[in-house]
Amino acid sequence: MRSYLVTRIWQSAVTLVGVSILVFVILRVVPGDPAKMLLPEGAPQSAVDELNRHLGLREPLWVQYGIFLRSVVRGDFGQSFQYRSPALRVVVERVPATIQLALTAMALTVLVGVSIGIVAAVRQGSAYDYAGTVLAVLGQSLPNFWLGIMLMLLFGVTLRWLPTSGFHGWQSLVLPSVTLAAFPTALVARLTRSSLLEILGQEYIRTGRAKGLGEPRVVLRHALKNATIPLLTVLGLQIGTLLGGAVITESIFAWPGMGKLVVDAIFFRDFPVVQTILILSATIFVVINLFVDLLYTVIDPRIRYG
Amino acid sequence: MEKPRLSRRRFLLGSGAVLGVAAGPRAARAQARRGHVIAGLSERMLTLDPANHYSISSTSVLRHVYDPLLDVTNDDKFVPALAESWKPVNNTTWRFTLRKGVRFHDGTPFTADSVLFTLKRVRDNTKLIKSFVYQDLEDVRKDDDYTVTVTTKRPFGSLPAHLTMLGMLPPGAAGNEDAFFGKPVGTGPFRFVSWTHGDHVDLEANAKYWKPALPKVEKLTVRFIPELSTRAAALRAAEIHVIDRVWPDMVSTLRATPGIKVLDMPAVEAQRWHFQLAREAGKDPRIRKAVSLAIDRNTIIKELLLGYARPVVSPIPPGLIGHTNLGQKPYDPDKARAILKQAGYQTLTLDFVLMKDLYPKQLEIAQAVAAMLSEVGIKVSIRNLEIATAREQRTAGNYDLFFSGWAHMPHDPDWYFGQWFTRAGAEKLTRFSDPRVEQLIAEGRVPDPKVRQQKYEEIEKILWEDEPEIWPYYSVAIYAISDKLRNFEARRDYYVLLHEVGIA
Amino acid sequence: MSRLLRQPMIVVGGLLLVAVIVASAAAPWLVAADPIKPVFGQRLQPPRGLGGAAGHPLGTDNLGRDILARLLYGGRISLVLAAGAVALAAGAGVVIGLAAGLVGGRLDALVMRLADVQLAFPVIMLAIAIVAVVGTSPAALVSVLALSGWVLYARTVRAAVLTIRRLDYVEAARTLGAGDLRVVAVHILPNTLAPILVLGSSQFATMVLLESGLSFLGLGLQPPQPSWGLMLAEGRDYLSNAWWLATVPGIAISLVVLGANLLGDGLRDLLDPRLRQ
Secondary structure, three states, rough: OHHHHHHHHHHHHHHHHHHHHHHHHHHOOOOOOOHHOOOOOOOHHHHHHHHHHHOOOOOOHHHHHHHHHHHHHHOEEEEEEOOOOOOHHHHHHHHHHHHHHHHHHHHHHHHHHHHHHHHHHHHOOHHHHHHHHHHHHHHHOOOOOHHHHHHHHHHHOOOOOOOOOOOOHOOOOOHHHHHHHHHHHHHHHHHHHHHHHHHHHHHHHHHHHHHHHHHHHHHHHHHHHHHHHHHHHHHHHHHHHHHHOHHHHHOOOOOOOOHHHHHHHHHHHHHHHHHHHHHHHHHHHHHHHHHHHHHHHHOOOOOOOO | OOOHHHHHHHHHHHHHHHHHHOHHHHHHHHHHHHOOEEEEEEEEEEOOOOOOOOOHHHHHHOOOOOOOEEEOOOOOEEEEOOOOEEEEEEEEEEEEEEEEOOOOOOOOOOOHHHHHHHHHHHHHHHHHHHHHHHHHHHEEEEEEOOOEOOOOOOOOOOOHHHHHOOOOOOOOOOOHHHHHHHHHOOOEEEEEEEOOOEEEEEEEEEOOOOOOOOOOOOEEEEEEOOOHHHHHHHHHHOOOEEEEOHHOOOOOOHHHHOOEEEEEEEEEEEEEEEOOOOHHHHHHHHHHHHHHHHHHHHHHHHOOOOEEOOOOOOOOOOOOOOOOOOOOOOOHHHHHHHHHHHHHHOOOOEEEEEEEEOOOHHHHHHHHHHHHHHOOOEEEEEEOOHHHHHHHHHOOOOEEEEEEHHHHHHOOOHHHHHHHHHHHHHHHOOOOOHHHHHHHHHHHOOOOOHHHHHHHHHHHHHHHOOOOOOOEEEEEEEEEEEOEEEOOOOOOOOOOOOOOOOOO | OOHHHHHHHHHHHHHHHHHHHHHHHHHHHHHOOOOOOOOOOOOOOOOHHHOOOOOOOOOOOOOOOOOHHHHHHHHHHHHHHHHHHHHHHHHHHHHHHHHHHHHHHHHHHHHHHHHHHHHHHHHHHHHHHHHHHHOOHHHHHHHHHHHHHHHHHHHHHHHHHHHHOOOOHHHHHHHHOOOOHHHHHHHHHHHHHHHHHHHHHHHHHHHHHHHHHHHHHOOOOOOOOOOOHHHHHHHHHHOOOHHHHHHHHHHHHHHHHHHHHHHHHHHHHHHHHOOOO
């Protein structure tokens, strides 16, 4: 177990370095000139070249990467091309809003999704089950922006119960997190339902009833435990989506999160910000997936590695 | 609720006037200044350094913190700000007389040293975005504490226009610019409080602003909300007081919401679709003419822009020096077909490149144009690309028609002509080259406005005939405000200036 | 076959999907209106039942084009693209996940780390990179979509493999001489079928929505060819005053998702060896 952990940590480090190189290279190889993005249309080519020189983009690729690595080690991720402020500061400014949105959406997903899934499975074939199916379908297929704007118009403009956009106070968290959680909740509900149905089909009949345990206990203890693996997989990946893929929700609700920051930075060719975010998010991913893999072994001792 | 407040204020002001000397202008100002205005702008401000950006939105926001030497009014006149007067001494020399008694937010006085520092800095630090504009400055000299003489390498008639966009910095910022721009100080009507990158900026009133009785509000927050639906929703929910860049289709929804007013102004902006003159389609003036004849500009204005646009009568939009009236371009698809047939073109395919999200309804308009051109036998392939890729394609010349526009920045056509219609400037763009135009542009740089007007009219006549670009319409700027906002001026240059607004 | 038909979910789901597919395929015969040519003067008409003019049951869009026509023609493109992307993602993901789980060791580690690396990149960045190399084309779009989706399958299948391969009866089967392939076919795949079907049928909607986002950003399909994704994107700016532009394709997507979900769940109920009602 320990050697597995050590191996995984080493692999993670290698992955991160790989990511950093890949990000670095892709950004500089893909067409798009940061200086042109900053300067107005039709600025003279001499100004473009001069600015690129200032931004350090005229050096050979490996030199740039070397300089980059050396500064990263010191905690300096460079200056954002867009904002002319330290990239790390620009990114970190977005962390509170991002975390709040992600955690709230994740909490909603787990609570609402699992509940719907349980109810639908336990009452299979009933009206509850069909209602759950409808909700799941809507959650998966309604476009993020549609749901967001509709909720905004209803609760923000017509009813004025909640703020329409921005990041201030818990009220402004409600609409964006509901919007963001819609798809993962639907997915989790369906997965929970289908995993539970499998388990209920076998173990419930065999073990639980034989022991004479009450239904709820059997369901919760045995079934959920086995449903957790696919759930965890999905949740682990959804965290990434919630963090970096929330760009549409963030755009609609003017939510100052990292999703929008990274997409804007990509379009603007703000290399330092893109690099910072991708490396940070890769780190988070790697850590989370390490955690999830370890959880697998805890939850299901049958899974062994190596 | 409203009435008592108003009459109390009037009473106090009235009694202040009666008491006269004792109340004083500052007391009256303090009582008049109240409220917190929140604006929702579509374009993010990217920096707090007036010399380090070239964006309309940033200019507009930073105008509240810094004053430039001169301002431009909504009827296109240059008026004094920190410079009381300015005049061209000769073709390559400008003299500015500065306003006295102005102080920066930290108390230091505004003098010629500020001007020297600001101008020399933007010229010498080539890392600054605006630096390339000021490379023509030869010397900036202080004649005395309130007079500055600027000499230029070649005639620089557009210098005043550029200076409307450059806020003056205190010389104390020299040497520790990073710290300075963390909490910048200007002479403007508002002081900087805080800025969350890309989200919002908070400002508070400068009680000692040199213009009397301004600003009228205590606090100002500018939020950046690029998504139009969200911007409109925030206004409709009474969370903010003013939004810019409203689409024509949104107007009826906004008008139908109680408590909201919609204002529009013809903008100092011309849309331009430029041909790639080195490719087959762009090279042939007959094709260009046919394309121009096949586009029904009036239908675009009426049906797609719902009347919120105006027909073009010269490449330079109204409000800038050089604007003239050359008549409207005709719509004649039969003639277009005839020209193409005579030139021997059976089928033609044009690549129409757009930069994503740059102009309202551009995709819609492009599709309409594609349909119009297909009527005369030209097939259009629309390529809506993200901005950086689109720019690369343009530099490489991989397009036939490119959807672009020209907003005023600065309030002067010289720079625009210099970049797009000189051989050197257009080399990596449209590949335009015409020695007559080049000569006229150089001659149009002198400070004398009469000479400039004449030269620019000549340039425009050549371009109008030659049609290296299609000018489909002049834009209209649409704003929407809460009716609690008093004294808001809908500007033609897309600036949202809130020095003089009040809250009811 | 009769067992197939006895499952109501399969029947309903299947019929729904077939209806949508046939309608889209038969678009030229079902609607007379041109989905591409703008018609000025009848922009933004609401659907027939809500005050719109006759002849446009679902209303017209921002260029006056009949929305029903655009929906049907657009369905052809979107259905094919999304289905292709899901198939590609699922196919690649399952194979990779199986390989990683079965072979284990270095291959497993390599694959999972590659997945981590790829996940760190926002889809938009991958899209820009791919488009920069091969240009905007349906093939590029399908590749980007599939690239964004394979990891889910790979991870799920791998986890299932790791659980199952250690099960007693599987170990027993192997000692008795059953080859890997047989183990895979008989024991592992059926057990991974459930989550894969669920994921696949969910992902269809994601693919259409992703196509929408990418097309909107200039990285996918170009107008004026209709696709549900483009219709969504173009309808986004009109949600406040012409909500049907985006809602109609949204409903179409929901119907397809419903059909796919029912079909997926039904098939899983049928094929899963452990699940007997």
